[in-house]
Amino acid sequence: MKLAVTVLVFCVASLLSLGLVMLYSSSMAEDGSRYVKVQLVWSALGLLACTIMVLLDYRILKRLALPLFVLAVILLCLVFVSPIGIHRNGASRWLGYNKVSFFQPSEVAKLVLIIALAWYGERFQRQMPSWKRGILIPGLLLALVLGLIFREPDRGTTILLAGVGATMLLIAGVRWRFIIPPLLVGMAGLAFSLWRDPMRARRILSWWRLEESKSGVGYQAYQAMLALGAGGWSGLGLGNSRQKLGFVPEQHTDFIFSIIGEELGLIATVLVVVAFVAIVLCGIYIAVQAPDTFGLLLGSGISFMIGLQAFINIGVVTSALPNKGLPLPFISYGGSNLLLMLTSVGILLSIARQAREPLALGETTPVKTGGAGWRSRRNPFRGPVPALAGRKPS
Numbered sequence: 001m002k003l004a005v006t007v008l009v010f011c012v013a014s015l016l017s018l019g020l021v022m023l024y025s026s027s028m029a030e031d032g033s034r035y036v037k038v039q040l041v042w043s044a045l046g047l048l049a050c051t052i053m054v055l056l057d058y059r060i061l062k063r064l065a066l067p068l069f070v071l072a073v074i075l076l077c078l079v080f081v082s083p084i085g086i087h088r089n090g091a092s093r094w095l096g097y098n099k100v101s102f103f104q105p106s107e108v109a110k111l112v113l114i115i116a117l118a119w120y121g122e123r124f125q126r127q128m129p130s131w132k133r134g135i136l137i138p139g140l141l142l143a144l145v146l147g148l149i150f151r152e153p154d155r156g157t158t159i160l161l162a163g164v165g166a167t168m169l170l171i172a173g174v175r176w177r178f179i180i181p182p183l184l185v186g187m188a189g190l191a192f193s194l195w196r197d198p199m200r201a202r203r204i205l206s207w208w209r210l211e212e213s214k215s216g217v218g219y220q221a222y223q224a225m226l227a228l229g230a231g232g233w234s235g236l237g238l239g240n241s242r243q244k245l246g247f248v249p250e251q252h253t254d255f256i257f258s259i260i261g262e263e264l265g266l267i268a269t270v271l272v273v274v275a276f277v278a279i280v281l282c283g284i285y286i287a288v289q290a291p292d293t294f295g296l297l298l299g300s301g302i303s304f305m306i307g308l309q310a311f312i313n314i315g316v317v318t319s320a321l322p323n324k325g326l327p328l329p330f331i332s333y334g335g336s337n338l339l340l341m342l343t344s345v346g347i348l349l350s351i352a353r354q355a356r357e358p359l360a361l362g363e364t365t366p367v368k369t370g371g372a373g374w375r376s377r378r379n380p381f382r383g384p385v386p387a388l389a390g391r392k393p394s
Contacts (some may be wrong), residue, residue, distance in 0.1 A: 001289060005352050008282040011275040012330060012345050016043065018260070018272070019331035026244045026259045027252045027333075035252055035333050042335035046342030053346030057354065061347075062294055065119035069141070072112040075105035076148040090199075093152045106149050106157050107336040111344055113145050113161060114168065114301035121172035122293040128173035135178040138169060155190070155200065156312065156324030162186060163308055168301045172293075207322040223248045224258035224317050228269070235265030252333045254325055257317040273314065276329075280307035283348050289355040299351045302344045 020043070024036045061068075079085040079092045086094040086101045094101035120138055127133035142165045150158045166179055194200050206218035214222035227243035230236065241262045244251045251259050261269045280303050287299025306329050313328040315321035327334045329341045 001286070001352055001355055004282040004285045005349060007278055008286075008345070008348065011278050011282075012342075015272070015275055015330035016342075019256075019328075021238070022256055022260055022263075022331065023252055023333055025239050025241070025263060026256055028239070038335065039333055039338070042338045043342075045335075046339045049339060049343040050346035050349075053343055054349045054353070056350060058295060058298065058347050058350040059292070059354070061115050061298070062119050062122075065116050068112045069116045072105065072109045073144060073148065076109055076145065079105055079152060091152050091154065093154055103336040103339075106152065106154055107340045109145050109149065110157070110161060110164075110305060111302075111340055113142070114164065114298065114305060116141060117165060117168045117172075118294050118297035118301060121168065121297045125173070125293050128169075129175055131178055134172075134174040135169070135182065138165075138174075139182055150193075153197075154325070155194075156326040159190070159324070160305070160309055160312065160326065164301055164305045167304050168297055171300050172297055203323050207319065210319060220249050220255065221316070221319050221323060224255050225319055227258040228261040228318065231262040231265045231269075233266050235261070235263045235268065238263050253327055254313065254323075254332060255317055256332050257314055257328055260331075272331075273310075276307060276310040280304070283307075286348055286352045286355060290351050291354055295351045295354065299348055302348055306341065306344065 020036060020039060023039055024033060027035045075095065078095060084095055084097060085092050086096045086099060088094065088101070093104050093106060095105060096102045117138060120141070121128065124133045142162070146158050146161055146165075149161070162183075166183060169179060170176070194204060202213075202217045206213035206216070207221070210218045210222055210225070213219075223243055227241065227248055230243070236242075241259050243262055244259050248255050248258055257269065257272070260272065283299055283303025283306070287296050287303060290296045290299055309326055310329050312321060312324050313326050313332070316323050316326070327337045330338065
């Protein structure tokens, strides 16, 4: 467990430091150090939230799951209410005042939805294989949040949360045959909405034919590919990017990975990918060692959320996926997302503090059997106890 925690903290700190350096480098030609100063403030708030979550017992979130879910739904509804809801670039995703945005409620909804599903999965652990408890009721919770985010519109976050939610339900015990039909319906609805949305339909077509649309809709993706190619193995050197000089739009947010590739080269981009893989693996290990089902589901959901968001962002920048508009965790400019990610890491570390250590071969430990009774649990395996062994049922 100490190794997992050490690797997790080291990778997060490294990505956060790299993000601050690259944020200054990518925006120095436009706004100087303004973005870095704002990001430093959000970093301090995020580290404070992370520390608080580490010191607290994560199981306190069980009692707050439903109130937090209601609060998240209210905040998602407020983005459509003027004047506190900020409408910008054809989307209503921010809360603020007088056209100054403060934060994105969808970022709050990401973590809150994971907490709610983890609470529900433990509460009805024995009934998750059934249709009603396993897919109908949690599906309604998912549909409510995803529907509001989809309405903003924010397709990227909708797809991200749908994937994380489905993964958590599978871990909780829902059967594949119950999950596949809603997923197919959701994919069909997404495809229909993209077909009816001319701007996003053009993005999909430009992704298929990037060379043909490089001067139009595909301009951003094409310039990002040029930046990655120009960096080669070792890059052009920190601060020497040419594509950041007005060629790559949003080079400090969604497409900052392309500037990393141009200035620091392929080696640096590979190390970034390795860091995210390590974070996911450490998060899953911590979740597996959690003392209860709530910790298992909560840790797994957070790990998959971080990993899937990084995968989507890197896929978009490398043109492996169509443009989705998701920031790169810990690196891209954006206070709401950074605060969410650091808070999520704090929860993972809190789970690690409460985690049980795997038993050695033949070792025994007392396990509560109900009431005041105890029995001895022996590990018959050559390694960790299986994921759900010894966890407290609902």
